[in-house]
Amino acid sequence: MELYLFKEMIRPFFLGVAGGTVMMLGNQLFIYADLLVKKGAPPLTILHILILNLPAILVVTFPIAGLFATLLTLGKMGADSEIIALRAAGIPYRKVFIPVLCIGLLVSGLALFTNEVIVPETNQKVKTLNKNLILAQDAILFNPEEIVRVDDDLWFHVGSIDPETGLMRDLIILDRKAETGHLRYPQVISAQTAQQVGQSWQLRDVVVRRYDQQGRTYYEGQVGEMELNIVNKLVGLIYAEKVPQEQRAGELWEQCQRHRQEQRPSADVARCLTEYHLKFAIPLASFFAVLVAAPLGLQTVRQTGRYGGVALAIVLVFIYYVLMSLGRAMGRVEHIDPWLAAWLPNMIFGGVGFSLLWRFLR
Template identity: 35%
Template sequence: MIRILDRYVLAELLKPFLAGIGAFLVVMLSNTLYLYIGWIVEHGLSAATVGKLLLYSLPAIVVITLPVGYVMATMLVLGRLTRDSEVTALRASGVSLSRIIMPMLFGGILVSYMAFELNERLVPWTNSETVRMQREILKKTPAPLVKPNLFFAGTNNRYFYVDRVEKDVLNDVLIFDLSRSGFPQVITAKKAIWDKTFWMLYDGMMRKFTDKGYLNYEAKFKRMELQLDLSDNADYFGPKSIQEQSSGEAFEAIKKLKEQGQNVNGMLVDYHIKFSLPLATFFTSLLAVPMGIRFSKFGAFIGVACSIFVIFIWYVLYSFGRSLGASGTVMPLLAAWNQNIIFGLIGTAWLVGINRR
């Protein structure tokens, strides 16, 4: 009977679990598509390119939606079993409440394991592919990378300042070239136009300085070609993020940066999140189960509302902890795990209290 009970409860969880994942996937993918609308307009992305970007974003979104779907399934199934008096019948036949809910907690562990494997093996690759595609798109029309009235770093140790940006035209350009030792070479231009593989500067001036900072060369130019390699250069686009690396790769990257004396608080938080996020399904189910038992008599609508409330609180604690950890206010490990710890303690205490009744 016990094995039949386990199979029955897990089978009951499957449909609402998949439905919950599907619903939230649509919401999250719609939000991702909305973020790409600006790219579609500016870069003329084809439907195939947009579809590929959305496909690559799917694994990371699935990891986020798994706890949402499972909490909703748990609340709905517990509500139905209670309203149909199946829980009462099982308890009358000698099956304890803790044994009835055990398959639900086991399911939470199973889904958490699946999320961890997905987050460790597939998500880093798809995130890297997403970034690679974004870079390829930006390489074709790099002007949107340039922000007006701000210094930004280019390749070959060059720094740029632009007054105004109009599509592929930069107006009032200032360039500091630090590729040589000593004082930087300074280039100014009235405008710069992107020409597929390089910037063409117009109506400008080049100045070079001695080691003591005195001007020793000055020349005007009508046109000057400036090569700007927009390859996957880390100096231009930045190093791989923690989300693009497996846990092992991320650990080694953080270790090297720490040895160089850099602040790695934010990276450490993201590293620990690689473990805490996949396990969110289990810890949220620890709270969802007693909550489902408590509010089951109020109907399916209340079950869905409680599910949304649980996930909302989890993400508030997650976001709050992440911010505190990145700023160094809280230890990175605690910042990444605080929401799971809180949910685990409250859920366990609640379950013990219900089981004693």
């Protein structure tokens, strides 16, 4: 029985993994398409980045594939009257459910290992490749209409960016550095246009203003062109610190404790703890997906036929990721405890799954 169930589930499981992976890789390729087509980024570098992203994608697709495989396999067995034959032979439902749940635990263990050991390493390599790619292709690292803090002495705001040429308009810079040292009050540098050339910005039609302690302008000068070496600073700002996806659980936990010791805002601690708990909750989602899919696979086929599981799987996947996004957002803004925010979808699916299983096993 166990071997038969494994053979029946293996094909739809891998089809689910392949389908989910292709969709997510397509989404990432869309992100890199601008660099590939407009900037002439090396295709092999883009391919290398996509391959390195595969482990992180697999961790997300495993629960989806487990859900589809369970619903389709048990739905097929029900439609072919195999479940009725097993029951007629005196085989209880638990003989069907226990191997399926063990497969869910196996997939969760594989996802947990991948997420803890492989994903941090590959994500760090992706980070390095992205950094080199951005520096080589003169990519814009921010969105217009944002105030960007580069460091304690430099802030800037760009009114608009031409997506075709990368030409920036209505640039305003607050800068505390001057030839003689640090200014007491930031000077305001405004430029009508700016263009990234290599590792620098070329500013045109520039006006520089400096202010005294009463806020009055004591200096104003116009410059035709000005060069601002800022690209390396922007790249360093974006890629300076490891993000949670580049850390193992132990490293992330230590970072959360440092945030507490440094008395950082409670929201920073909550964000860190939420991501820490998600490192376990997301890989283990495969088990809870199988847990809720197993009884539903038998129940759905009675009402909708063998392929009703496909529609049900799509609905369940949508519900799960809505719950996950909602929980993560609520945990990061401290509306609920971080552990609850991370485990909320699994708790809901687990509660529903155990309730449905009990109806079959009692």
